[in-house]
Amino acid sequence: MKSTAGRVIGIGIGPGDPELITIKAVKALKTADVICVPKAHAEKPSMALAIVKHILDERKRSPEVIELVFPMIKDESELKRSWARNANIIAEKVKNGNTIAFITLGDPMFYSTFIYLYQSMKERYPEVKLEIIPGITSLTACAASSKIPLAERDEAVAIIPSDIDSKQIEEMAKYIDNFVFMRGAQRLKDLAPILERAGFTKNSTTILAKRCTMPEEKVMIGKLVDVQSWNIYEDYFSMVIIKRSELQSNRK
Ligand SMILES: C[S@@+](CC[C@H](N)C(=O)[O-])C[C@H]1O[C@@H](n2cnc3c(N)ncnc32)[C@H](O)[C@@H]1O
Known part of the structure; x- marks a missing residue:
């Protein structure tokens, strides 16, 4: 049975080679209810998703995959709006007791979109548990x-x-x-x-x-x-x- 307290895990999936993913990241990807995939453009396929595909394909029950757009722009207020929008989407999923895996290329704390999502979640939803699995940068x-x-x-x-x-x-x-x-x-x-x-x-x-x-x-x-x-x-x-x-x- 699913626990009522959901959580968000920022997962570093390494620099590109699908074998350069930690055992801890693989475990989390095999059990997460929802996989969040950050993208700069809605229409382009996600490289990060392609890297973890072999892990997701092995699962008996497919997770829900949601693609979140984080535009690569300089406008601070528009950026903040996109972080808040994506934090709201994730918070909605967490409410149902889901574990959300947010995948990022390399490491989540090294020039990564996860940093902004993390900050936005902490500000808006301080009750949500946030974890980080480092990756090879x-x-x-x-x-x-x-x-x-x-x-x-x-x-x-x-x-x-x-x-x-x-x-x-x-x-x-x-x-x-x-x-x-x-x-x-x-x-x-x-x-x-x-x-x-x-x-x-x-x-x-x-x-x-x-x-x-x-x-x-x-x-x-x-x-x-x-x-x-x-x-x-x-x-x-x-x-x-x-x-x-x-x-x-x-x-x-
Ligand atoms: C937004 S940063 C993401 C860094 C990532 N979080 C990490 O830990 O490596 C994107 C930049 O990382 C570098 N980068 C990412 N993957 C790379 C790779 N496989 N080979 C060379 N440079 C890479 C490039 O300089 C690229 O512009």
Whole structure:
């Protein structure tokens, strides 16, 4: 019999490879009553849902799957409205004692839509129990795919969202050893001179990792000077890692 107290579980489903999902996440996905799938566009198929499909297909009783649209816009008030709207939909389901699994790519607390849903639920429905199952992030997946360490010894790492301005990056580069640029493909060629002005060199290790652990994975590794000749196309699922240290010849 279902317990009367429902709950919401934010589940990290990893960077893309359906095998990179934790045992705890699999267990939760096998028993949840409702699976919530966040989407930026209502009409596009969900990559997150495709990643967990093999788990849901094994279930005797199919869960209810609801797709929630979280638009990728800057308008704060419109964004808040969409978080509140989605929190209301989930709260309605929780009322009936349901367990809701909210899936997110990578980890739920790392640049994820779940963060806003979580905040909105806490504000509007403080009585609802919220849990989080961490996932393997794109960050560590990209380091693994490139086989180049993200950080070692006393190196400091900075993670930079796609819209931080160049001046700020140049200032930070005086103190930071390794940079991770989220969605970095689009600005990689512009980053090279900025980092060089702040003490990185033409030989600094540079990685462009796209769709890591997915079937279309592509990883380019070179020196900072090389990127001007790279054939780069924009991809939302891209990450750039630039390390102050020089690329070792056995790494390429
Ligand atoms: C909104 S953030 C989501 C991050 C996610 N929550 C995580 O823990 O990895 C989306 C960004 O993550 C990065 N990303 C996500 N999956 C990726 C992958 N498989 N390969 C490369 N970058 C990825 C890209 O920079 C993309 O623009």
